[in-house]
Amino acid sequence: MTQSNRLSGGLINRNEPMRFRFDGKSYEGFAGDTLASALLANNVRLMGRSFKYHRPRGPLTAGSEEPNAIVELRSGARQEPNTRATTAELFDGLTAKSQNRWPSLAFDALAINDRLSNFFAAGFYYKTFMWPASFWEKVYEPIIRKAAGLGALSHEPDPDSYDKGFLHCDLLVIGAGPAGLMAALTAARANAQVILADEDFLPGGRLNSETFALGDQPASDWATATTAELVAMPNVRVMTRTTVLGAFDHGIYGALERVSDHLPTPPEGKPRQILWRIYSKQAILAAGATERPIAFEQNDRPGIMLASALRSYANRWAATPAQRIAIFTNNDDGHRTAADLHAKGVRITALIDTRPDAPTNYDYEVLAGATVSDTSGRLGLSFVKVAQADGSERILECGALGVSGGWNPNVHLASHQRGRPVWQEDIAAFVPGEMLPNGMHAAGAALGIFSTHGALASGVAVAKTALKAFGNTSRAKPPSLPDAEDAPINITPFWHVNGAKRAWLDQQNDVTAKDVKLAHQENFTSVEHLKRYTTLGMATDQGKTSNMGGLAIMAELAGKSIPQVGTTIFRPPYTPTAIGAFAGRSRDKDFRPVRKTPSHFWAEEQGAIFVEVGMWLRAQWFPKPGETHWRQSVDREVLQTRKSVGICDVTTLGKIDVQGANAAAFLNKIYCNPFLKVPVGKVRYGLMLREDGIAMDDGTAARLAEDHFVVTTTTANAVAVYRHMEFVRQCLFPDMDVQLISTTEAWAQFSVAGPNARKLLQKVVDPEHDISNEAFPYMACGEISVGGVRGRLFRISFSGELAFEIAVPTRYGDALIRRLVAAGEEFDAVVYGTEALGVMRIEKGHAAGNELNGTTTALNLGMGRMVNKKKDSIGSTLSEREGLNQEDALKLVGFKPVDANDPVPAGAHLMTKGTPVDAAHDQGYVTSACYSPNLGHHIALGYLKSGDARLGEVIRLVSPLTGVDHDVEVVSAHFIDPEGERLRV
Amino acid sequence: MSDISSEMKPLTALGRQEPRTDTHKDVTMREMSDIALASCAARLGQEDAAAKCLASFIGGDLPGPGKMTGDTFGSFWTGPDQWMVMAQHDTHEDLAAQLVVATKGTASITEQNDAWCCFELTGPRLTSVFELLCPVNLRACSGGEATRTSIDHLSCFLLVSSPDRVRVFGPRSSAGSLHHALLTAMRAAL
DSSP, X not given: OTTTTBOSOOSSEEEEEEEEEETTEEEEEEETOBHHHHHHHTTOOOOEEOTTTOOEEOOSOSSTTOSSOEEEESOGGGOEEEEETTTOBOOTTEEEEEOSOSBOSSSBGGGHHHHXXXXXXXXXXXXXXXXXXXXXXXXXXXHHHHHSOOOOOOOSOOOSOEEEEEEEEEEEEEOOSHHHHHHHHHHHHTTOOEEEEOSSSSTTGGGGGOOOEETTEEHHHHHHHHHHHHHTSTTEEEESSEEEEEEOGGGEEEXXXXXXXXXXXXXXXXXXXXXXXXXXXXXXXXXXEEEOOOBOTTTTSTTEEEHHHHHHHHHTTOBOSOSEEEEEESBHHHHHHHHHHHHTTOEEEEEEESSTTOOOOSSSOEEETOEEEEEEOSSSOOEEEEEOTTSOEEEEEOSEEEEEOOEEEOOGGGGTTSOOOEEEGGGTEEEOOSOOOTTEEEOGGGGTOOSHHHHHHHHHHHHHXXXXXXXXXXXXXXXXXXXXXXXXXXXXXXXXXXXXXXXXXXXXTTEEHHHHHHHHHTTOOSHHHHHHHHOTTOSTTTTTXXXXXXXXXXXXXXXXXXHHHOOOOOOSOSSOOOHHHHHTTOSGGGSSOOEEOTTHHHHXXXXXXXXXXXXEEEEEEOOOTTOOSHHHHHHHHHHHHHHTOEEEEOTTSEEEEEESTTHHHHHHHHBSSOOTTOOTTBEEEEEEEOTTSOEEEEEEEEEEETTEEEEEEOSTTHXXXXXXXXXXXXXXXXXXXXXXXXXXXXXXXXXEESTTHHHHHHHHSOTTSOOSTTTSOTTBEEXXXXXXXXXXXXXXXXXXXXXXXXXXXXXXXXXXXXXXXXXXXXXXXXXXXXXXXXXXXXXHTOOOTTTSSSSOOTTTTTOGGGSOTTSOOTTTTGGGOGGGSOTTOEEEEEEEESSTTOOOOTTOEEEOTTSOSSGGGEEEEEEEEEEETTTTEEEEXXXXXXXXXXXXXXXXXXXXXXXXXXXXXXXXXXXXXXXXTGGGO | OXXXXXXXXXXXXXXXXXXXXXXXXXXXXXXXXXXXXXXXXXXXXOHHHHHHHXXXXXXXXXXXXXXXXXXXXXXXXXETTEEEEEEEHHHHTTHHHHHHHHHTTSEEEEEOTTTEEEEEEESTTHHHHHTTTOSOOGGGOOXXXXXXXEETTEEEEEEEEETTXXXXXXXXXXXXXXXXXXXXXXXXXX
């Protein structure tokens, strides 16, 4: 029968029916249902299997604290495991599957684990799978994970997107129950900027689950009206479906808004969820309280639920798990559930109250001083056995049992900065202590104030405190309190029924009272050790319904009080959160931003192959028709550049504008070689050391005026060098007049290299600028123009050829590359990419990132004499350390294979012939390698002990990992034009 | 293949001949290519003189921390004794050179015309868009604010002319990524 357990009333919309499927079977529910409430209304109690023993389980709760009713929601790529049926909002077409069962939920083969439970007690894994140690990762763990576990991933990319966002407020109110609504209203009327966040889709908290009135209206109507008032206020943002996950420093909170989880798919362009960072001046924790169960024999059968959950299902969702229900309580709140269910027409088989002086009731039987001693029913509760006060036993037939062991304030966020909750005797529960996150206040049930009147009053009072704390001086009258129930808390703590063999504490992690006893017996006396040994409270629900029971039993065993034993605390996130939400939009191709060079669009037209260099996309090579292998393109680019002329976009090299009266003195500190006397209009190569004497970066500095330099850095170190220079300026030499700013992006810069470089440039640079060798010699720099556009020209070379770098404002970069290519046609000019650039600098013996690897010094680089000793520069002194100046120090040299067909791979190590191949005899290593099309064989650069004295030596090159073992000859690092004649023509 | 005698034609930061405009619902985003920028940092010991020269150049008070003045011709604060001056590129491509003259050696001036890209968003619900992009509290802005922030890992300046007109300056080489981030946020928020 459809919805046979649907009751009257409720806050569901019966005019909006919704079809959904669970484990392949079709059901109907209504708008406003959760998956759990709709299943219960359809008389489905069994919703999952437990983690370890595969016990049949149904929902224990009606909220986010749920340990049992965990399902795989949706299907295909959107399938999401471990989703709580109790919070999954029903939508038309929703599909869900139970998890951790095979082949079906009703018949689960791995339920055999339950029969073997004696072998699976706490610590079982640690004791059993000890040896051989290597088996743990490869054998034991995979088997255990397969047998015990939660849901499965779809293994498909998540088709949804997630946003991250930032919000600011004076006051963040966490939870929209009576205390939260009242706090928000108080602050809002005082004109404060207020954010009210609640994880539920319906604000009101417990008010939506109760039958009493607030003032002259039903509690839920009051919640609706108050919410409507708040929503209409411009200074208030009411955020439903928003879970505040964590409390971080300086009043910052993380919150997850489930924007589209209640829809079949997110609307076009909309995210599925938004992870908000909320900056608050003050915050009020009004997160309510969670009812806690009592441990007794076989207390985990589907149908055994928290009494308050039964009340929520009946009052809010008009659903009941059964038509005959018993209640087991140690406090007055259990009686409220019985009364509400009775009023809804559900038969109360009996109310079992542990207290001998339990209140009586005329509508149903109350068994005072009684406890539940056992239950039965294979896939759902059928009977409970009651041990009565007089010692007799009685069997009650019922399809559900509501259990109430009292309420625990939701202190979680109060603990996120290590705040320890404190014990409050009259409610037998922990409440937030004094060490709250800065600016946080607790109110209402989260503070241990359980009556509705108390919560409302607390909301107003705490809001006033918060308003005062951030200096709100509004004289607005706080809202008046509606009349509300103000029942006292009558509770006699009762945690577990003695003598139970299998009484569950943590239903998600299958931890029983017996496991706690075993842990105690094995001397795990700290709560933290208890938690980790038994896994109590370590599941996705963080033990929201289980921790207290475990602590109480431990206290009892140790002969201590609960506050003496203490409690574990909580950490973010409050509820499980999709990793995708933390990634936000930073995924796939949007993982990080891309930097494009000024010639990017032109290079794309040419079919260039791009490579990521940091965030830059640089052209790696430019394939031409007929070229099928990258080497063909690169060899062509190299050969043609050396033969005629090549053009390369070098915009990515860092450019730092250095100005000020002390600009030259500043660079003299930054670089180890002298810079004071660089003439205006000249460029100088510079080597920069770290404070510890290790080489940091190299580049050039062009002096445009007495007080103006442009420093270039390597692409990779552009940011690091700028940061270093800014540190030196601000912290080491604040008395120097020097100002820095990056201009990397401002100028499009191209290298034009090769014997015909000047001829090509003479066609491009406006004729009034003389760039002949006499007027513009090697290492000259100056301002020029191209087609009337302002530009800069530098005569510097990385390739070893006659070369220039020409720069124009970036917006003209595209025009300039086209103009250079057009002008180069008569010279058969090529445009080359980073591969050819690399080949040519290795041929020339120029160091780059591979050589400036953070372990090498100027001495190693063969530039020891550049460290000028007539001045003090950064790193100069520490470069003199003994360890960096040993006689057999590594020196940068070149290598060529003895057999011309052999490669000389980077990373391979160098061994003197005839010595053992081991670390003790290591002579150095290869840093950069390539095939030189000019020489017709492979070449390499590398560091070799006393390398400069070993030119001509044949040495053994080995790389055991890649199977390399052959001879190479030590040669000069300068394979091409060692005298540098080409540069100066 | 272009002719070497033809005019040097500039491209916008997004690599187009003309600036791009995108409209989603009631918000419009325009690529602003007609902006000249120059950074001005006072020389040591000449802070007051530099500020005076700059104020005279822009024709009004210099903005304090977190503030901007002017609109197409104006400036915004970038650090202690540091400002960025902006003007129309069409008429002030040589803004840096003009400032060198105007500041008479009291400040270091660096051309920044093409170091940045700029997108201007106009519309009534910009707060909703920007709260998905950066931690700037636009709700608290009434106009005249300028602040540095991070948008999708990119270091940007946010200039709030008014709550319904905001300009974002970001690194020019990442114009495509920034444009994508802004457009994505518009579609998600509106």
